[in-house]
Amino acid sequence: MSRRIELHDLSCYYGNRKVVDRITMTIEPKSVTAIIGPSGCGKSTLLRAINRLHETLPGARVEGRVLLDGDNIYDRSIDVVDVRRIVGMVFQRPNPFPTMSIHDNVAAGLKLAGVRRRDLDDIVEKALIAVHLWNEVKDRLRRPASALSGGQQQRLCIARAIAVQPEVLLMDEPCSALDPISTLAIEDLIAELKNDFTVVIVTHNMQQAARVSDMTAFVTVDGPGHPGRLVEYADTKTLFSVPADKRTEDYITGRVG
Amino acid sequence: MKSPMRVGTRETHDRATPRAQTRRRAIGDVLFERSVWLAACAVLALLIAVAAFLVWRSIPAIRQDSANFLTTRTWLPDDTPPVFGVAAIAFGTALSATVALVLAVPVAIGSAIFVTQYVPPRVGVWLGYCLDLLAAVPSVVYGLWGMLWLVPAMTPIQHGLATTLGFLPFFADPQGLTRQASRSIFVVGIVLAAMIIPIIAAVTREVIRQVDPGLREAAWALGATRWEMVRIAILPASKLGIAGAVLLGLGRALGETIAVALVLGTSFAVDFHLLVFGKNTIAANIATQFAEAGSLGRSALIASGLVLFAMTMLTTLLARAIIYRSGSRERSAFA
Numbered sequence: 001m002s003r004r005i006e007l008h009d010l011s012c013y014y015g016n017r018k019v020v021d022r023i024t025m026t027i028e029p030k031s032v033t034a035i036i037g038p039s040g041c042g043k044s045t046l047l048r049a050i051n052r053l054h055e056t057l058p059g060a061r062v063e064g065r066v067l068l069d070g071d072n073i074y075d076r077s078i079d080v081v082d083v084r085r086i087v088g089m090v091f092q093r094p095n096p097f098p099t100m101s102i103h104d105n106v107a108a109g110l111k112l113a114g115v116r117r118r119d120l121d122d123i124v125e126k127a128l129i130a131v132h133l134w135n136e137v138k139d140r141l142r143r144p145a146s147a148l149s150g151g152q153q154q155r156l157c158i159a160r161a162i163a164v165q166p167e168v169l170l171m172d173e174p175c176s177a178l179d180p181i182s183t184l185a186i187e188d189l190i191a192e193l194k195n196d197f198t199v200v201i202v203t204h205n206m207q208q209a210a211r212v213s214d215m216t217a218f219v220t221v222d223g224p225g226h227p228g229r230l231v232e233y234a235d236t237k238t239l240f241s242v243p244a245d246k247r248t249e250d251y252i253t254g255r256v257g
Numbered sequence: 258m259k260s261p262m263r264v265g266t267r268e269t270h271d272r273a274t275p276r277a278q279t280r281r282r283a284i285g286d287v288l289f290e291r292s293v294w295l296a297a298c299a300v301l302a303l304l305i306a307v308a309a310f311l312v313w314r315s316i317p318a319i320r321q322d323s324a325n326f327l328t329t330r331t332w333l334p335d336d337t338p339p340v341f342g343v344a345a346i347a348f349g350t351a352l353s354a355t356v357a358l359v360l361a362v363p364v365a366i367g368s369a370i371f372v373t374q375y376v377p378p379r380v381g382v383w384l385g386y387c388l389d390l391l392a393a394v395p396s397v398v399y400g401l402w403g404m405l406w407l408v409p410a411m412t413p414i415q416h417g418l419a420t421t422l423g424f425l426p427f428f429a430d431p432q433g434l435t436r437q438a439s440r441s442i443f444v445v446g447i448v449l450a451a452m453i454i455p456i457i458a459a460v461t462r463e464v465i466r467q468v469d470p471g472l473r474e475a476a477w478a479l480g481a482t483r484w485e486m487v488r489i490a491i492l493p494a495s496k497l498g499i500a501g502a503v504l505l506g507l508g509r510a511l512g513e514t515i516a517v518a519l520v521l522g523t524s525f526a527v528d529f530h531l532l533v534f535g536k537n538t539i540a541a542n543i544a545t546q547f548a549e550a551g552s553l554g555r556s557a558l559i560a561s562g563l564v565l566f567a568m569t570m571l572t573t574l575l576a577r578a579i580i581y582r583s584g585s586r587e588r589s590a591f592a
């Protein structure tokens with residue numbers, strides 16, 4: 001399963017400060033969409049509005065609508081826990097549960113979802129194989145996750161996110177802590193994930209956006225203190241070869257940001 | 258010829274400055290290191306001095322005790338022959354502290370979780386200040402409150418507990434004592450709990466606030482409910498700090514003097530009947546007896562203080578050892 005995401009006039013605030021301004025875009029199911037833009041333009045904030053994580057910060061709020069296959073996730077009748085089980089997330093900084101074992105980290109979401117204990121091992125193994133971590137950790141699944149390297153921790157976090165079989169996977173610069181080989185492995189993984197999930201990835205790496213994504217959204221700010229706006233949203237090939245907007249062109253050719 | 262020389266001078270000059278800086282930094286370093294060493298040694302020396310004082314002053318009493326100091330329950334050091342031992346008061350100390358912990362720990366941790374996770378941060382901070390005020394209330398005030406308000410208020414409740422749940426060993430009342438007076442270990446436990454809850458809660462709150470927000474978000478993103486988030490992200494990460502907070506509370510409960518002396522009815526019984534009048538603790542015994550005690554009596558009280566000192570040290574060390582072992586072994590436990 002995989003879902004279509006529609007953002008309608010989505011604005012995000014921290015207190016009174018608007019950091020994302022009325023973004024409207026549609027993300028097709030079984031596709032990879034890259035969000036690019038200069039630092040501080042609100043990419044992470046935008047992403048965190050799609051699984052309702054934004055609102056967990058004090059004073060943070062959202063205006064507008066986010067539809068998953070037509071259902072507004074901000075509707076009163078929707079349980080936020082259900083939203084987050086459908087929309088998984090991988091963070092910029094690896095955040096495994098440090099006191100839990102490697103196995104338990106991957107199983108954490110499964111246990112919350114009530115997966116039977118005897119099915120856990122199997123799913124954990126599959127998830128770890130999918131992120132190319134299995135061979136490195138198969139002999140120490142019961143050891144604490146904090147003993148892994150940063151890159152291994154990030155792959156563990158991806159395994160944890162995909163183990164629960166979400167329908168949408170949000171990735172916030174998932175490779176910024178990884179070496180080139182792990183990065184390529186993750187990119188391959190993203191290509192595979194596309195068969196099952198809708199993937200939205202924030203990246204600073206233009207080559208990566210070009211390699212992994214079908215569609216690319218360019219978000220930027222008019223100046224310091226201004227909220228992020230969607231400048232251009234197009235087919236990745238088109239956006240990188242013939243950008244429609246001058247600001248996009250400046251950004252992708254390295255003249256800004 | 259000229260230019261290399263000039264280069265040479267400049268080089269020596271350039272090198273001299275960083276070296277001076279290094280030396281200055283090194284002096285600062287050494288000073289700092291010396292002073293932390295000194296501080297650490299001072300703490301240790303203080304501890305040794307206290308222990309030495311206690312041992313030195315207790316020896317005469319223990320020598321002259323006509324009974325076994327560790328197993329005797331009565332406390333009659335100024336009789337002839339002197340008969341006294343710490344069995345009853347050490348037991349009462351441990352029992353009252355245990356009751357206090359059992360009552361205080363869930364409330365303290367629960368309130369810390371509530372204040373940090375369940376209310377808006379600004380409200381939480383204010384609630385925290387209010388709870389902190391409770392920690393500043395002097396123990397004599399708690400003692401007066403316990404003696405003048407809680408004891409009468411608890412008398413019917415304790416009697417009710419004894420009649421309905423009397424089949425449980427802790428709530429038994431074999432001599433029908435709960436009818437009139439309730440100056441019991443249970444009431445003392447409540448007073449002690451009220452005293453240590455603010456301390457445990459304050460430390461726990463700060464420990465919880467220090468938990469990496471990334472862990473909370475990891476739990477949220479997996480679709481955890483608030484309680485599940487607390488369980489898988491907050492509590493494991495703050496386990497050691499919370500244990501430290503509980504130890505702090507335990508220390509205060511074990512050593513509390515005036516509040517216990519005011520509330521608890523005195524007896525030297527050794528039993529688990531929490532609701533009945535009486536029992537005694539080392540600290541309260543010292544407070545109530547010291548003024549009237551003779552020279553041997555004072556020495557005997559100091560000897561009981563040594564036992565209290567040893568009990569506190571032992572529980573601290575034991576708890577540290579448990580924490581240490583659980584930290585290294587139980588890592589894969591996902592309760």
Ligand SMILES: Nc1ncnc2c1ncn2[C@@H]1O[C@H](COP(=O)(O)OP(=O)(O)OP(=O)(O)O)[C@@H](O)[C@H]1O
Nearest residue numbers: 014019037038039040041042043044045046057204
């Ligand atoms: N917790 C917060 N409280 C207040 N303002 C915030 C908070 N987090 C982010 N901001 C502000 O919101 C704006 C957007 O931040 P965001 O993290 O979404 O940017 P980003 O595009 O992800 O940047 P980067 O590429 O550096 O990760 C920034 O100006 C930032 O200062």
Ligand SMILES: [Mg+2]
Nearest residue numbers: 043044092172
């Ligand atoms: Mg970001």
